[in-house]
Amino acid sequence: xxxxxxxxxxxxxxxxEEFFYHNMRIFQLRQKEYPFPACKDMLQxxxxxxxxxxxxxxxxxxELSAAEIKNKEYLKQYLDKIKRYGQLVGxxxxxxxxxxxxxxxxxxxxxxxxxxxxxxxxxxxxxxxxVPINEHNYTYLDLMKPLKxxxxxxxxxxxxxxxxxxxxxxxFGFPLIQKENxxxxxxxxxxxxxxxDDVKEISDKLMNNVTLDSKIVDRIAKKAESTLIGxxxxxxxxxxISPEELRATITKLAASQISEWLKELVSDAIAFxxxxxxxxxxxxxxxxxxxxxxEAASDHPPPRMRxxxxxxxxxxxxxxxxxxxxxxxxxxxxxxxxxxxVQSIEELIESADQGEAEDFTELVMSAVRKTIPALRQxxxxxxxxxxxxxxxxRKEVFKLVQLLDLVIPPAEIxxxxxxSIISVLNVGSLYELMQIxxxxxxxxxxxxxxxxxxxxxxxxxxxxxxxLSSAQTRMGKxxxxxx
Amino acid sequence: MKYNGILDxxxxxxxxxxxxxVVGLLEKRTSLTDYDQKLLKDILNFVEKAEKGERQxxxxxxxxxxxxxxxxxxxxxxxxAMQSIEGGLTAPMVQAFRExxxxxxxxxxxxxxxxxxxxxxxxxxxxxxxMIRKQTLSEASKYYSRKVxxxxxxxLLY
Numbered sequence: 001x002x003x004x005x006x007x008x009x010x011x012x013x014x015x016x017e018e019f020f021y022h023n024m025r026i027f028q029l030r031q032k033e034y035p036f037p038a039c040k041d042m043l044q045x046x047x048x049x050x051x052x053x054x055x056x057x058x059x060x061x062x063e064l065s066a067a068e069i070k071n072k073e074y075l076k077q078y079l080d081k082i083k084r085y086g087q088l089v090g091x092x093x094x095x096x097x098x099x100x101x102x103x104x105x106x107x108x109x110x111x112x113x114x115x116x117x118x119x120x121x122x123x124x125x126x127x128x129x130x131v132p133i134n135e136h137n138y139t140y141l142d143l144m145k146p147l148k149x150x151x152x153x154x155x156x157x158x159x160x161x162x163x164x165x166x167x168x169x170x171x172f173g174f175p176l177i178q179k180e181n182x183x184x185x186x187x188x189x190x191x192x193x194x195x196x197d198d199v200k201e202i203s204d205k206l207m208n209n210v211t212l213d214s215k216i217v218d219r220i221a222k223k224a225e226s227t228l229i230g231x232x233x234x235x236x237x238x239x240x241i242s243p244e245e246l247r248a249t250i251t252k253l254a255a256s257q258i259s260e261w262l263k264e265l266v267s268d269a270i271a272f273x274x275x276x277x278x279x280x281x282x283x284x285x286x287x288x289x290x291x292x293x294x295e296a297a298s299d300h301p302p303p304r305m306r307x308x309x310x311x312x313x314x315x316x317x318x319x320x321x322x323x324x325x326x327x328x329x330x331x332x333x334x335x336x337x338x339x340x341x342v343q344s345i346e347e348l349i350e351s352a353d354q355g356e357a358e359d360f361t362e363l364v365m366s367a368v369r370k371t372i373p374a375l376r377q378x379x380x381x382x383x384x385x386x387x388x389x390x391x392x393x394r395k396e397v398f399k400l401v402q403l404l405d406l407v408i409p410p411a412e413i414x415x416x417x418x419x420s421i422i423s424v425l426n427v428g429s430l431y432e433l434m435q436i437x438x439x440x441x442x443x444x445x446x447x448x449x450x451x452x453x454x455x456x457x458x459x460x461x462x463x464x465x466x467x468l469s470s471a472q473t474r475m476g477k478x479x480x481x482x483x
Numbered sequence: 484m485k486y487n488g489i490l491d492x493x494x495x496x497x498x499x500x501x502x503x504x505v506v507g508l509l510e511k512r513t514s515l516t517d518y519d520q521k522l523l524k525d526i527l528n529f530v531e532k533a534e535k536g537e538r539q540x541x542x543x544x545x546x547x548x549x550x551x552x553x554x555x556x557x558x559x560x561x562x563x564a565m566q567s568i569e570g571g572l573t574a575p576m577v578q579a580f581r582e583x584x585x586x587x588x589x590x591x592x593x594x595x596x597x598x599x600x601x602x603x604x605x606x607x608x609x610x611x612x613x614m615i616r617k618q619t620l621s622e623a624s625k626y627y628s629r630k631v632x633x634x635x636x637x638x639l640l641y
Contacts (some may be wrong), residue, residue, distance in 0.1 A: 007600075080503075080616065080620055081503060083620060084496065084499055084503060084620065084623075086501060087492075087496050087499075087586070087623045087624075087626075087627070088496055090492070090626070090627060091489065091492060091493055091496060094489050095489075097620045141489070141490075144639055145490060145492035145493070146490055146492075148495075148497075149490070149493040149496075150492075150493040150494075150496045150497045150499040150500075151497065151500075152501070153497065153500040153501040153503075153504050154497075154500045155523075156518070201547070207545050207546060207547045207549050208545070208546055208547050210544075210545040210549075211542075211543050211544045211545070212543035212544075212545065214543045217543065241564065241621060242560065242564050242576045243576075244576040244577065244580070245560050245561050245564055245576075246535075246558040247539050247540055248553065248556055248560050249557060251539065251543070251553055252550075252553045252557050253539045254548055254555060255539075255545050255549040255550055255553050258545070259549065343587055344496055435629050446627075
């Protein structure tokens with residue numbers, strides 16, 4: 001019987017070792033304490049996938065030992081098969097990294113409460129975890145998606161293995177350094193938006209409304225045809241690729257970008273409906289300090305488009321009139337100061353030079369713009385039952401400000417009555433924007449170093465309030481059930 | 484790796500494993516198991532997606548499955564173009580694309596009907612998926628190495 005070459009045997013063993021060490025790390029991680037019980041379930045699933053992949057490698061080895069390596073082509077076939085498993089380890093390794101940082105010491109209880117409240121409002125049985133990530137960004141990933149995509153034809157019993165887990169396993173990520181920035185972390189509502197979009201398939205359905213402007217597609221194709229100009233003559237790209245390939249690639253790139261942009265805008269709209277103005281303020285801070293207002297990325301629309309959408313929803317949900325009508329509060333100027341602040345965001349995004357978009361960006365932008373009315377309608381339908389209302393904002397937020405004036409966590413709206421988690425977030429944001437001077441005064445924070453520490457204290461007060469409000473709500477329910 | 488990257492890589496690796504299985508099945512004369520039958524039906528699904536993709540590219544009207552469909556169409560057109568480097572294009576691309584898909588459908592349909600595979604009568608399907616196998620390996624490798632691509636033409640579109 002022919003024996004596989006030593007080289008191939010060694011490569012199979014090297015790949016086996018990778019699965020083995022991946023599995024060993026899973027075993028070590030399973031000893032950690034996680035704030036979300038779902039972590040252990042996913043680790044168990046990943047471990048089973050490692051075992052199943054090792055079985056497949058055993059089969060490959062047997063197949064190889066029974067075969068005769070006749071020529072180079074034959075050898076290459078086996079090398080390719082092994083390489084595929086090597087690539088799979090890379091995916092599994094990436095997924096495991098989320099569990100390295102997901103243990104209790106990295107997740108403040110207040111942030112856990114926040115995400116738990118927002119997600120469970122929509123789906124009480126959702127399976128999710130929250131993790132700090134190395135990338136300076138907020139992220140969402142349904143771990144079941146890459147697993148299903150990569151493993152459908154890899155492991156024979158994959159359907160059975162996946163059935164033991166929930167249909168979705170959401171990972172919400174926040175930047176490592178923002179662990180205690182409770183107000184900025186309201187951006188997590190956008191990531192929950194992605195989860196809701198996935199469940200309700202809002203952006204997927206919106207793709208049905210998209211038609212690409214064929215004139216712009218033609219223009220891009222023509223441009224690409226004559227992009228390369230040599231010393232003596234023009235070299236057309238169509239010398240190397242067919243016009244059909246070119247058109248297919250342009251359409252594929254456009255469809256991909258439009259789909260990404262719609263997902264972002266849908267998630268923005270959902271986030272605003274779920275948590276209200278705090279999201280507008282946090283997102284504006286987060287984007288405007290990093291990206292140019294007109295900067296369009298392949299996976300994100302320009303900040304101008306995103307903030308414009310939020311301002312429109314702010315207006316159409318009736319926040320301005322509701323805030324204007326606020327009466328009987330200690331600081332009478334607060335409502336008008338808030339509206340003036342929103343106005344200044346409006347002026348910022350309207351005043352900046354919009355520039356001329358490249359053909360490809362124009363193709364995407366025009367398609368997305370046409371979809372926005374339908375997008376808003378669909379989002380409204382999906383979340384209006386669970387949304388945070390202007391009325392709630394007016395009744396709770398302005399009242400809670402008074403507690404922060406006394407450096408008390410704004411957790412109770414009245415004695416024994418917990419404030420809503422979302423109002424806690426909003427009052428934090430409002431206070432930070434409009435009234436932080438008072439806290440500086442109380443803490444005698446006269447220089448910028450002390451002032452930033454005062455702001456950090458505010459973030460901690462908000463985290464504490466989130467925790468207290470949640471504990472009080474749970475306690476109330478428990479007492480009620482005993483009665 | 485960036486966040487979206489993991490989804491793209493999983494897609495490519497998954498597609499590659501699919502192609503591996505198809506090529507493996509079509510290289511031997513065998514009676515079909517339930518798993519093999521499912522595999523053949525998935526080939527027909529792929530063909531259907533590519534046909535839908537062609538319609539979306541031609542009309543500019545996208546659908547909820549645009550990424551999948553146009554991806555399948557784009558893959559098919561690229562394979563025909565690659566194959567034509569060796570043998571030359573015997574018909575215009577659109578016609579070649581339709582003939583290729585019709586050929587695959589006929590071969591796979593026959594195999595499902597007879598519940599057997601015969602390498603001699605499934606050459607089109609075999610060669611097509613052999614190309615997918617090759618392309619997906621190379622595409623996935625790019626996620627693990629940084630290659631300088633001077634003429635990476637999609638970037639020229641921007």
